[in-house]
Amino acid sequence: MSLLPLWAEVTLRTLSAVCILFVMTKILGKRQISQLSLFEYITGISIGNIAAYISLDTDNDWYLGLLAMSVWVIVSVGMEFATLKSKWVRDIVDGKGTVLVEKGAILEKNMAKERVTLDEFMEKMRSKSIHALADVEFAVMESNGDITFLLKKEQQPLTAKSLGWAVQPEREPQSIVMDGIIINDALRRAGFDEVWLRKQLAAKGVQLEEVYLAQVDDAGVITIQTGERSIP
Known part of the structure; x- marks a missing residue:
């Protein structure tokens, strides 16, 4: 009791x-x-x-x-x-992916096996910004139920590699200030220190307490977001 x-x-x-x-x-x-x-x-x-x-x-x-x-x-x-x-x-546990489109053709047996209707398939295409089946070379229903698409070569976006351009590797932008607080680990990863950061803020006429979010990219360019505006 x-x-x-x-x-x-x-x-x-x-x-x-x-x-x-x-x-x-x-x-x-x-x-x-x-x-x-x-x-x-x-x-x-x-x-x-x-x-x-x-x-x-x-x-x-x-x-x-x-x-x-x-x-x-x-x-x-x-x-x-x-x-x-x-x-x-x-x-057994995760399952295997099922090919739904191969060489641009829908595999009806696999669609029926996974109980995917054409309406559902087209809806998933549109959610990936694909509006024509003729643009699809390959499609797979993954084990988590999502459908992934491979566009035909001529429909794929241009990349530096496809154009033969050599580009330098790029690091992700580092969030160095959040809610007015300096993120020292991120600042060090970016290769800068607090003195540099305060000089940058002073040059832009912004107080640290005003900064909602500040990020610095691989080239050392800082962008600042206050509660009211974005400062490039």
Whole structure:
């Protein structure tokens, strides 16, 4: 018999379930949030149901739900390691991609196998800014349900490589100030220091406290975003 009122016990159980879910999601990793395999999808649903059990089933001990969640997490993490080590396991758990378009022709049998209608296929094409099937050389339904497309050679955008141009490698822009706070690690990665940054801000007539976001590119060009305007 619980010593707490029912409303307090449910509140405490719910808060505990949220905290436990947060910790276990961190253990499972970012992939659980972004692209789910079939097994990960089942795991997510099961853990969510168990969390609801912990919150509301006051007739049973809450630690049984915690035990069940822990078992699911252990199995899921173990399965992820197994898929990293074995292609055979990976093919079973994650599945394989299915070719839907090959050499510009739709493979009707594969479309039927994956239960993809022409309307759904065309909608996915338009979402990738492709409006004509004649532009598509190859299309695959990936194991996560997304469809990826390869355009025909003449429809692909021009690149420096296709034009025979030699270009220097470029680093990603570094966010060196966020919410008025200097990000020292990013500033060092960009090859600059705080003295340089303050000189740049002074030259543009901006106070550090006003800066919402400041980035510096590979060439040392700084762009500043305040709450009201963008300063190149």
